[in-house]
Amino acid sequence: MSDVIEAAVAALNEKLGGGFDGVAKFVIEGEGALMVDGAGARAGDEEAEVTLSASQEVFEALLAGELNPTTAFMTGKLSVDGDMGAAMKLGAALT
Numbered sequence: 001m002s003d004v005i006e007a008a009v010a011a012l013n014e015k016l017g018g019g020f021d022g023v024a025k026f027v028i029e030g031e032g033a034l035m036v037d038g039a040g041a042r043a044g045d046e047e048a049e050v051t052l053s054a055s056q057e058v059f060e061a062l063l064a065g066e067l068n069p070t071t072a073f074m075t076g077k078l079s080v081d082g083d084m085g086a087a088m089k090l091g092a093a094l095t
Contacts, residue, residue: 002031002032005028020036024051026052030055053081062094073087
């Protein structure tokens with residue numbers, strides 16, 4: 001597992017606390033993927049209700065609270081494939 005994915009898993013688990021009510025996948029370009037569900041975040045590349053893709057820089061800015069998920073999506077920095085409702089719920093949990 002890459003250091004970027006490992007750090008992202010740790011940051012997401014800290015931010016989300018008890019996990020996420022749904023199944024989401026984050027794809028970090030050039031690094032890999034991680035899953036977020038009721039059990040929390042973990043490295044993985046499985047089926048999900050929604051897949052969010054971004055560069056490492058965008059993902060780090062989202063986790064740091066420096067970039068709003070909606071703004072990232074509207075400006076094309078974050079792509080969303082799947083259930084937009086689940087993406088919005090996850091975005092709200094990250095802010």
